[in-house]
Amino acid sequence: MGRGGDVDAAGALRRFVREAGGCAVVDGGLATELEAHGADLRDELWSARCLLSAPHLIRKVHLDYLDAGANIITSASYQATIQGFQERGLSRERSEALLRRSVHIAQEARAIFAEGSSKGPFATHGIHHHRSAASSARCPVLVAASVGSYGAYLADGSEYTGEYGRSVTKETLKSFHRRRLQVLADAGPDLIAFETIPNKLEAQAYAELMEEEDIRIPAWLSFTSRDGASAASGDPIAECAAVADSCARVAAVGVNCTAPRLIHGLVLSIRKVTSKPVVVYPNSGETYVPETKEWVESDGGGASETTDFVSCVGRWRRAGAALVGGCCRTSPATVRAISRALREPDGDAASPDDDDDDLPAVAVL
Numbered sequence: 280m281g282r283g284g285d286v287d288a289a290g291a292l293r294r295f296v297r298e299a300g301g302c303a304v305v306d307g308g309l310a311t312e313l314e315a316h317g318a319d320l321r322d323e324l325w326s327a328r329c330l331l332s333a334p335h336l337i338r339k340v341h342l343d344y345l346d347a348g349a350n351i352i353t354s355a356s357y358q359a360t361i362q363g364f365q366e367r368g369l370s371r372e373r374s375e376a377l378l379r380r381s382v383h384i385a386q387e388a389r390a391i392f393a394e395g396s397s398k399g400p401f402a403t404h405g406i407h408h409h410r411s412a413a414s415s416a417r418c419p420v421l422v423a424a425s426v427g428s429y430g431a432y433l434a435d436g437s438e439y440t441g442e443y444g445r446s447v448t449k450e451t452l453k454s455f456h457r458r459r460l461q462v463l464a465d466a467g468p469d470l471i472a473f474e475t476i477p478n479k480l481e482a483q484a485y486a487e488l489m490e491e492e493d494i495r496i497p498a499w500l501s502f503t504s505r506d507g508a509s510a511a512s513g514d515p516i517a518e519c520a521a522v523a524d525s526c527a528r529v530a531a532v533g534v535n536c537t538a539p540r541l542i543h544g545l546v547l548s549i550r551k552v553t554s555k556p557v558v559v560y561p562n563s564g565e566t567y568v569p570e571t572k573e574w575v576e577s578d579g580g581g582a583s584e585t586t587d588f589v590s591c592v593g594r595w596r597r598a599g600a601a602l603v604g605g606c607c608r609t610s611p612a613t614v615r616a617i618s619r620a621l622r623e624p625d626g627d628a629a630s631p632d633d634d635d636d637d638l639p640a641v642a643v644l
């Protein structure tokens with residue numbers, strides 16, 4: 280048994296999910312919402328660029344997601360790496376400070392939101408809004424430190440293919456992520472979100488790093504998929520989820536930045552190999568074009584899929600999802616609708632889903 284043998288990260292997250300009403304709301308796309316507010320992310324650093332140029336905008340977007348009912352907000356560190364910043368001429372110290380800053384900005388937003396909430400239902404940071412049930416005092420907001428995959432750093436869209444080349448081994452990935460993970464963990468987030476993972480190798484690297492660095496902060500491992508059966512690389516999703524299941528420090532496992540139409544089947548496949556909470560935060564269903572860093576409508580869905588996104592939330596929950604949010608090209612409006620859908624009687628786990636027959640019981644629900 281590893282050093283994490285006495286850790287029950289999944290149990291702690293299950294308690295949080297229960298406090299949140301049985302299914303927690305994760306925020307929506309951060310980078311694409313920054314873009315919607317005018318940030319230009321056509322850059323190798325993508326959203327991490329805003330840590331340098333527009334930290335106030337990052338805080339605003341976090342606040343918008345909190346206003347929309349998010350129980351968990353995710354830091355702007357997805358594409359923030361020490362290597363990426365150093366390639367821009369920043370010192371190691373400054374690079375590490377920017378990583379810490381990403382977590383602190385989210386924590387600042389949470390504090391501002393809490394202060395506004397305590398002044399009454401319509402007083403949050405001076406904006407008249409409808410206080411959501413999800414943001415009740417009973418359920419504290421969690422800050423997740425985002426760790427984007429090695430593919431994110433490559434800035435070539437390989438978080439959607441998992442094609443890192445033969446020379447990239449598990450050790451390469453561990454040494455790439457090690458210091459970054461230490462710095463982010465030291466900044467004091469409540470969770471670590473290893474997200475947009477395209478292959479099993481990177482999941483193994485993360486699980487080993489959590490043990491070797493004795494990271495006590497619960498983490499989730501969230502994969503991308505293009506076919507609904509495997510991670511982007513072609514590694515079966517069940518094998519990827521099993522890696523997460525075998526690590527006591529991993530609190531949840533799931534899928535993000537994947538088309539909504541693939542989510543239901545992926546949740547069912549993941550549930551077959553783990554009783555850890557399942558997290559899903561699909562993108563809009565559009566496809567990312569790395570060369571132009573733009574999104575285009577997909578053949579199989581696109582805009583109409585986005586419209587249907589929220590109507591699927593109850594079904595995903597009945598399939599076993601315990602944390603639901605949005606990824607790229609989703610917005611605070613999406614998160615508000617998810618939050619409402621989960622609070623509706625129909626959004627609960629009471630009605631059995633035909634597809635769930637052969638699945639183990641999940642304690643969180």
Ligand SMILES: C[S+](C)CC[C@H](N)C(=O)O
Binds near residue numbers: 475536572607
């Ligand atoms: C999740 S993708 C849309 C992030 C951006 C990508 N790594 C790039 O730099 O092009």
Ligand SMILES: N[C@@H](CCS)C(=O)O
Binds near residue numbers: 474607
């Ligand atoms: N947390 C990141 C994920 C990108 S795939 C974001 O929302 O920008």
Ligand SMILES: [Zn+2]
Binds near residue numbers: 308536562606607
């Ligand atoms: Zn995304």
